[in-house]
Amino acid sequence: MHRYRTHTCGALSEADIGTDVRLAGWCNRIRDHGGVLFIDLRDHYGMTQVVIDPDSPAFAQAEKLRSEWVVRVDGPVRRRPAGTENAEMATGQVELYAAEIEVLGPAAELPMPVAGDQEYPEEIRLKYRFLDLRRERLHNNIIMRSRVIDSLRGRMKGQGFTEFQTPILTASSPEGARDYLVPSRVHPGKFYALPQAPQQFKQLIMVAGFDRYFQIAPCFRDEDARADRSPGEFYQLDIEMSFVTQDDVFDTVEPVLRGIFEEFGGGRPVTQKFTRIPYRESMLKYGNDKPDLRNPLIIADVSQAFADDSVTFKAFKSVVANGGVVRAIPAPGAGAQPRSFFDKLNDWARTEGAAGLGYVILDGEAGAPVGKGPIAKFIPPEVLARICADAKVGPGDAVFFAADTEAKAARLAGLARTRIGRELKLLDEDKFELCWIVDFPMYEYNDDDKKVDFSHNPFSMPQGGLEALETMDPLDILAYQYDIVCNGIELSSGAIRNHRPDVMRKAFAIAGYEESVLEERFGGMYRAFQYGAPPHGGIAPGVDRIVMLLAGEENLREVVLFPMNQRAEDLLMGAPAPATPKQLRELHIRSTATPPSAGPKPEADPDALVSPHGA
16 A cells, blocks of 8 residues: 555545545544544545544544644545435545545644635735645645646647747846846856846847747746736736737637636626727726726717806816816616715715816706716706717716816716726626727827837837828827737737838837937847848736636736735745845845845945845
8 A cells, every 4th residue: 555645635535435545635624523533634635524423543633633633544435324424525425434544744833814704904814825725725726727737838838839939048138127137146246137028039039030929937037016017926828929910810719718708607608709909998998008898888978068158067067178088987787886885986986186076967857868976967958969979878876977187087987987897797797798999099298208109019010001191190009919818817928020120210200219229229129120020929918817816816816826015025935135245246236225124224325236126
């Protein structure tokens, strides 16, 4: 017999009744029923009920056991007594009668229980992550993550893609977030950077003549944490393809993502043909560029209605007169809501920095809505009828308003759309709605620097190519830039790349960058494009976010093995940590940081090399 086990804790069935087996695992729960002990023995594969009565030679040892002790149990498999079967367990028809127990690993008093789904503070969960990962829900999430990655690999290889690995130590390259820098020991004063994404390398792979690349790529960004963004590092399905149009990328990616959500989504419906929504349309109708299409509410622009001379509501009229907009958010059936519903939404809008959220409650008979509420008296019936037609509301409904600059009104209207949809329980939570956001603007006006700057990705191909750059207003130029969104979560950005040096020079010149900037900051890729680069494009869906959606979680921490906390600290391993004086000397670095107990901060040495993290 094997030293530790003949079967796993999820393997026993009625076919094993009467046989002697050996199991090993953790004591998940220990119950005393009138002197008979029951242990739910758990391992990676499942759980088996172990029974020990006072007649068993293992009883004395069993009385000493505690939760999470690791034990080996020998004995015969029996059928559970009638009425005690557990249909929710794979092994629920049988039990193991313990004849011998060996303690393999006793456990100290637990800082948090493993059994059950109680919520515990983040600090405890992350400091004792190895215990947290034993909990069933989290354990299953991590197993799902592994299976999703296996499936992604299989689906990509099935379409003729080859997996390549790109460097981890590379040059700093602005990708929209801060780099993690790594000091060089052999090149004093110089630093490597951890890649924010394999962007330049995957494009160079195309220039090198490899046609269809993918990688489950680690990415590193020194940015603040959010529920849908892990601090420090994340993983993405990185894809690049040569000789492709935007449609080719979509046709490649859609079956991969649709298949993943169908395979692991537990039977929930999945979008079959992803809707394509232009960026400006998305900002108008949904208030953002990552719309949750499970929410049926559509925002309408009603600026012209409030500009009408007959409207006397000065707050909105002045917004429109000064170049702003008024957006209407429908609330079907909200006319029956109590006053507190509207007051809470108003109070919430103020927490978002708005003056409030104006509204009109619609009464009257079909076709002739009558407005009620604080601003209804300022809107004549004929104007209200136009607003109702635009917002697609009628008697029994309500309509809310966001008035401000276009960007601020869109943001508030988008947040209000989400909140109203949830408050009124309009969302179909039990499906996956995927869409493409397309036609992003190539440029935007930077109010801080008072100049035209890149809106999204500076390496996207402008629609219309060089001619568009030379003849159009930069703010009217669109890019072959696209995002993929699922249930209001952005899974990825992608683009058809600007592979032409002449087009690239002009694109950067419009944003005020000389060719020297291309040479200095993107020299490797810029030089490569001068030696025959194929048209190419790609995308990089986030693995963490895909698994988060599939697992029904709201925080990436629940689908990552060893995440950091909100302050980018690894509480389990104690990172980041101060370097020793010897390490700093080897790296030619002098720290300007003062340990908390070391008193006042000394004067900084202007000639010292400073660690990028200040430690």
